Amino acid sequence: EAGVTQFPSHSVIEKGQTVTLRCDPISGHDNLYWYRRVMGKEIKFLLHFVKESKQDESGMPNNRFLAERTGGTYSTLKVQPAELEDSGVYFCASSHGRVNTGELFFGEGSRLTVL
């Protein structure tokens, strides 16, 4: 069974440019999460999809961030325009169904560097 995959693994862009990160969850996992870790700090929750619906987007920092999950399969996270403080590692995770006692399965992360 394939795990959670993320693309790209590393992206270097200039301030003001646009970047789109992609996450493919484990097949059949309804729940998809985006998290971000800025250097040395906690892994911060960004948002949670259940299938194609945004269940909780309270962690999205501002309107420069747009997440989508059309069709309830893969998800994209777009940052437009990127700012220096957006640099960090963006993790995607998925889990199955409505059971909230289960662990999350993480991808390897997409490292974003904004210059």
Next chain:
Amino acid sequence: AQSVAQPEDQVNVAEGNPLTVKCTYSVSGNPYLFWYVQYPNRGLQFLLKYITGDNLVKGSYGFEAEFNKSQTSFHLKKPSALVSDSALYFCAVRDGRLNDMRFGAGTRLTVKP
């Protein structure tokens, strides 16, 4: 809202010695508690979890953690550390009513030969 604190940025132990990585939490409802490990250039890997039942839970690679409700803690332990245990460890909590998970800042464990 739920939150997690990992008071130590760095823990250093000698190989063969016991290790403890500390975690305290705050939730409104019943806590579901998790430990994850991150090796260099890898995603987070699940180690163990506490949902209900015995306060001492055992997980992968010989790790265990003890849930202490009165101290709102969930410290990760291992009786005898290995050099290969060196990694970044994250504690996480879910409020039993909610489906999302909150993480701590992580603790870097270094085990020296």
